[in-house]
Amino acid sequence: xxxxxxxxxxxxxxPEIVLLAGACGLMIFDLYAKKENRAGSVLxxxxxxFAAALATLFVLFGSGGQLLYAFNGLFVAxxxxxxxxxxxxxxxxxxxxxxxxxMLDRGLLKGEFLTLLLFALLGMMVMMSxxxxxxxxxxxxxxxxxxxxxxxxxxxxxxxxxxxMKYFVLGALASGLLLYGMSMxxxxxxxxxxxxxxxxxxxxxxxxxxxxxxxxxxxxxxAGIAFKxxxxxxxxxxxxxxxxxxxxxxxxxxxxPKLAAFAMxxxxxxxxxxxxxxxxxxxxxxxxxxxxALGNLAAIAQSNLKRMLAYSTIAHMGFMLLGLLSGVVGGNxxxxxxxxxxxxxxxxxxVLMSLGAFGMLLYLSSKGFECETLEDMKGLNRRNPWFAFxxxxxxxxLAGVPPTAGFYAKLSVLSAVVxxxxxxxxxxxxxxxxIGAFYYLRVVKLMYFDEPKDATxxxxxxxxxxxxxxxxxxxxxxxxxxxxLMWICYVxxxxx
Amino acid sequence: MDDVNPAPMTHTVPLLSLAIWVPILFGLGVLATGGxxxxxxxxxxxxxxxxxxxLVTIPLWLNFDLGTAEMQFVEFTPWIAQFNVNYHLGVDGxxxxxxxxxxxxxxxxxxxxxxxxxxxxxxxxxxxxxxxxLLNGVFAALDAVLFYVFFEGTLIPMFIIIGxxxxxxxxxxAVKFFLYTLMGSLLMLVALLYLYGKSGGSFAILxxxxxxxxxxxxxxxxxxxxxxxxxxVPMWPVHTWLPDAHTEAPTGGSVxxxxxxxxxxxxxxxxxxxxxxxDASRELAWLMISxxxxxxxxxxxxxxxxxxxxxxxxxxxxxxxxxxxxxxxxFNAYGVEGGLVQMISHGFVxxxxxxxxxxxxxxxxxxxxxxxxxxxxxxPKFASLMMLFAMANSGLPATSGFVGEFMVILGAMKANFxxxxxxxxxxxxxxxxxxxxxxxxxxxxxxxxxxRELKDxxxxxxxxxxxxxxxxxxxxxxxxxxxxVMHASVNELLRHVAQPKI
Numbered sequence: 001x002x003x004x005x006x007x008x009x010x011x012x013x014x015p016e017i018v019l020l021a022g023a024c025g026l027m028i029f030d031l032y033a034k035k036e037n038r039a040g041s042v043l044x045x046x047x048x049x050f051a052a053a054l055a056t057l058f059v060l061f062g063s064g065g066q067l068l069y070a071f072n073g074l075f076v077a078x079x080x081x082x083x084x085x086x087x088x089x090x091x092x093x094x095x096x097x098x099x100x101x102x103m104l105d106r107g108l109l110k111g112e113f114l115t116l117l118l119f120a121l122l123g124m125m126v127m128m129s130x131x132x133x134x135x136x137x138x139x140x141x142x143x144x145x146x147x148x149x150x151x152x153x154x155x156x157x158x159x160x161x162x163x164x165m166k167y168f169v170l171g172a173l174a175s176g177l178l179l180y181g182m183s184m185x186x187x188x189x190x191x192x193x194x195x196x197x198x199x200x201x202x203x204x205x206x207x208x209x210x211x212x213x214x215x216x217x218x219x220x221x222x223a224g225i226a227f228k229x230x231x232x233x234x235x236x237x238x239x240x241x242x243x244x245x246x247x248x249x250x251x252x253x254x255x256x257p258k259l260a261a262f263a264m265x266x267x268x269x270x271x272x273x274x275x276x277x278x279x280x281x282x283x284x285x286x287x288x289x290x291x292x293a294l295g296n297l298a299a300i301a302q303s304n305l306k307r308m309l310a311y312s313t314i315a316h317m318g319f320m321l322l323g324l325l326s327g328v329v330g331g332n333x334x335x336x337x338x339x340x341x342x343x344x345x346x347x348x349x350x351v352l353m354s355l356g357a358f359g360m361l362l363y364l365s366s367k368g369f370e371c372e373t374l375e376d377m378k379g380l381n382r383r384n385p386w387f388a389f390x391x392x393x394x395x396x397x398l399a400g401v402p403p404t405a406g407f408y409a410k411l412s413v414l415s416a417v418v419x420x421x422x423x424x425x426x427x428x429x430x431x432x433x434x435i436g437a438f439y440y441l442r443v444v445k446l447m448y449f450d451e452p453k454d455a456t457x458x459x460x461x462x463x464x465x466x467x468x469x470x471x472x473x474x475x476x477x478x479x480x481x482x483x484x485l486m487w488i489c490y491v492x493x494x495x496x
Numbered sequence: 497m498d499d500v501n502p503a504p505m506t507h508t509v510p511l512l513s514l515a516i517w518v519p520i521l522f523g524l525g526v527l528a529t530g531g532x533x534x535x536x537x538x539x540x541x542x543x544x545x546x547x548x549x550x551l552v553t554i555p556l557w558l559n560f561d562l563g564t565a566e567m568q569f570v571e572f573t574p575w576i577a578q579f580n581v582n583y584h585l586g587v588d589g590x591x592x593x594x595x596x597x598x599x600x601x602x603x604x605x606x607x608x609x610x611x612x613x614x615x616x617x618x619x620x621x622x623x624x625x626x627x628x629x630l631l632n633g634v635f636a637a638l639d640a641v642l643f644y645v646f647f648e649g650t651l652i653p654m655f656i657i658i659g660x661x662x663x664x665x666x667x668x669x670a671v672k673f674f675l676y677t678l679m680g681s682l683l684m685l686v687a688l689l690y691l692y693g694k695s696g697g698s699f700a701i702l703x704x705x706x707x708x709x710x711x712x713x714x715x716x717x718x719x720x721x722x723x724x725x726x727x728x729v730p731m732w733p734v735h736t737w738l739p740d741a742h743t744e745a746p747t748g749g750s751v752x753x754x755x756x757x758x759x760x761x762x763x764x765x766x767x768x769x770x771x772x773x774x775d776a777s778r779e780l781a782w783l784m785i786s787x788x789x790x791x792x793x794x795x796x797x798x799x800x801x802x803x804x805x806x807x808x809x810x811x812x813x814x815x816x817x818x819x820x821x822x823x824x825x826x827f828n829a830y831g832v833e834g835g836l837v838q839m840i841s842h843g844f845v846x847x848x849x850x851x852x853x854x855x856x857x858x859x860x861x862x863x864x865x866x867x868x869x870x871x872x873x874x875x876p877k878f879a880s881l882m883m884l885f886a887m888a889n890s891g892l893p894a895t896s897g898f899v900g901e902f903m904v905i906l907g908a909m910k911a912n913f914x915x916x917x918x919x920x921x922x923x924x925x926x927x928x929x930x931x932x933x934x935x936x937x938x939x940x941x942x943x944x945x946x947x948r949e950l951k952d953x954x955x956x957x958x959x960x961x962x963x964x965x966x967x968x969x970x971x972x973x974x975x976x977x978x979x980x981v982m983h984a985s986v987n988e989l990l991r992h993v994a995q996p997k998i
Contacts, residue, residue, distance in 0.1 A: 338578075381660075385531075385619070396652060401678075402645035408576075411641070411685070415579065418689040426689065430682035437678055441655070441671055449659040449667050486578045 022048025163244025178224025184217025291318025379452025791818025831907025838900025
């Protein structure tokens with residue numbers, strides 16, 4: 001294919017351009033579309049995501065998977081960004097299908113929801129492809145602002161507005177911390193471009209004064225990342241936002257943005273500040289252990305399923321960090337690719353599990369009924385054995401029991417930790433996942449061992465039933481054949 | 497390490513894969529048949545699956561090469577290349593019989609649950625068939641990750657079985673069972689990952705057998721693995737989940753739990769702990785022997801005072817499994833083979849005793865010894881069969897129970913007289929609690945009108961108990977077919993354990 005040279009500059013950003021056009025188009029289309037069920041707008045949004053996915057595949061195969069830069073190096077399209085973007089498209093498309101009926105029943109399926117969702121996706125994509133501190137920040141803010149608004153979408157609900165307010169205030173604080181950290185590093189290195197930062201840091205890391213300066217900035221950067229991932233002690237927003245937001249929005253927040261946050265951590269810490277690994281790895285150890293401890297212990301005490309899954313997210317992100325923090329051992333990064341690939345695999349699998357679990361809550365909710373407490377899961381096996389089985393797969397996968405995908409996620413991360421020689425950390429991690437297993441088991445117990453409160457069979461729309469089943473079975477399929485996804489993660493980390 | 501590479505496939509039929517996947521696929525098929533409307537078809541389909549699953553394991557015994565300690569019927573397919581994990585199956589003289597035992601017991605469980613289970617039949621049968629396949633996988637796996645996946649995978653169906661079809665306190669028992677077992681196996685996972693790193697990136701169990709490890713590391717790994725296996729066996733003091741799980745589980749669940757699941761722990765000792773960590777095993781043999789003796793003696797006494805028949809048999813299981821671990825850690829052929837024979841015998845005997853209690857429970861809905869008395873007057877066939885199993889449980893000669901216990905005591909005698917003396921008390925205690933229970937339940941005057949109205953065994957129950965009785969007697973009278981299978985592998989194991997590999 002022959003294109004003028006100036007066009008080629010934009011080519012790596014083709015998916016973003018397509019999605020932006022789609023999102024703007026949707027704003028206009030929605031004004032003229034039928035308002036009753038907004039089938040047209042949902043279809044439009046889905047097509048926009050699908051077109052972006054095609055564009056990503058086009059760039060991926062058109063470039064043969066090699067690194068492409070755009071906008072004077074502000075933007076990079078590499079294998080990791082392509083894979084994460086494809087994961088994000090999948091998550092957002094599932095979210096569109098899962099949330100349709102739920103939002104419709106509550107009168108929330110407005111053009112705003114769909115448009116904000118697409119812009120949030122755009123923000124994630126920018127974060128995944130960022131190659132400069134500036135681009136990271138732009139993507140992050142685009143994503144966060146959309147999410148704040150989405151949480152507050154149900155503006156008559158006190159819980160939602162309170163959650164949105166908390167999210168906004170804490171999010172703004174975290175953005176401030178991140179920016180402050182970036183400015184420190186800019187001060188030390190004189191550049192915002194991530195590859196340039198990496199080169200400067202390699203030189204400066206040996207000078208004591210500059211190193212102190214860099215580490216000072218690093219602390220704030222790590223705090224910003226920890227906030228986005230929801231790690232203790234920057235986790236306060238997670239339970240309130242997960243609980244307060246409409247479940248469909250919780251599903252969105254709990255899925256694709258984790259991929260973006262993972263990408264941000266990879267770009268900033270690994271691409272940019274790998275020479276300070278000895279410093280940030282120690283910080284991550286603390287964040288990780290605290291998150292696993294608090295997440296798993298607090299989840300036991302929850303009676304609200306959304307809150308329980310919120311704490312479970314905290315614990316899972318802590319577990320995922322174990323992969324990020326075991327890349328460099330004593331200045332040698334032989335295992336680095338394995339470790340980061342393990343973390344990436346963990347994040348992708350987590351997103352799939354989280355979509356399944358929250359999707360089930362949406363499926364069980366109906367007009368005038370919110371399925372969100374543990375009680376609501378009682379006797380699901382009597383009401384609908386198939387979806388009880390799908391939820392069972394999601395729960396055992398979250399608990400990390402083979403033969404589900406969650407087990408291989410834990411296995412690969414633990415293997416990286418053990419390879420890094422941090423046996424004690426692996427032991428701590430398995431002890432906390434044992435504690436975690438308890439509350440996932442409780443859900444299975446309620447579904448299978450208890451009698452239902454009302455024995456009405458559960459019904460839902462067909463698209464959702466098909467996709468939710470596929471989502472649950474994917475957890476089993478990855479559990480039986482984990483090789484392809486692991487390979488993809490490994491290859492994309494290798495290409496960095 | 498070259499010898500562990502897959503030998504050229506002599507058997508074109510992947511028998512072990514069939515043993516694993518036939519029950520699982522049938523189980524999924526049964527699950528797919530839906531609700532209780534088709535209960536009758538579901539039962540027949542489940543029976544077909546269980547019988548086919550058993551039939552495909554028979555060639556394993558018929559074609560077994562007695563002369564070698566090598567793995568046989570090996571299958572090897574790469575599975576997860578990133579971690580060098582392979583779908584690597586094979587059996588030797590130690591594991592082969594357990595595959596058969598498990599498939600055999602599954603048939604009995606399906607038959608035994610035929611009319612007793614009338615709600616959610618498909619899920620009940622499906623869970624047992626899937627578990628049967630997973631258990632075969634545990635015994636056949638030669639790759640540590642594969643082993644772990646099967647080992648842990650069995651938790652899910654068992655959790656459901658106890659929790660859905662169990663007794664009044666089933667939820668507590670199911671959760672306790674799950675968390676106890678998971679606790680042990682998660683630490684094992686860390687140990688396995690450590691071995692993976694030490695062996696330069698291999699999960700092949702046979703590679704690890706040859707891996708030199710310093711004593712300190714061996715001891716740490718020993719404790720990492722010990723917890724996983726000790727919980728499963730179960731050894732004192734991590735045995736407390738077992739009486740709960742057994743008491744609350746439905747009859748079929750208790751049977752599989754006692755006959756097969758408990759064997760996973762003991763099997764883990766001979767497949768992992770002894771050959772991979774021989775020096776630590778010798779170093780810590782005193783600990784294992786002490787724990788085993790506590791199980792034999794103390795748990796034997798605990799069994800004596802039980803008022804609930806299922807609890808009594810559960811404690812008797814712990815006591816008998818203590819015997820198995822004792823046999824393994826005296827490091828001679830009598831001890832190890834005796835332990836293995838005892839495992840198989842206990843599979844038959846405990847399964848039979850739980851089925852006997854199940855027969856009574858289905859009629860009277862009580863497991864309490866005090867509610868019975870004089871059953872022999874109304875159920876003579878049942879009483880005579882249960883007599884045989886009670887005798888086997890107390891180790892009477894000419895029953896399978898005697899062979900294993902006698903061999904272990906011989907093995908212990910070679911090691912130390914007092915050890916053998918203490919071990920032999922199982923004969924006394926075992927006879928005491930089993931026969932005393934038998935006397936109170938079966939003999940005496942008819943205790944109440946419920947007992948007077950009891951009906952004797954029906955054809956199906958007679959078939960199940962009759963098959964087990966035949967197995968118990970056959971193994972007791974002529975144990976050679978069982979022991980000759982083990983000889984080569986056990987000798988190789990002992991030769992391996994005797995060599996320090998620090």
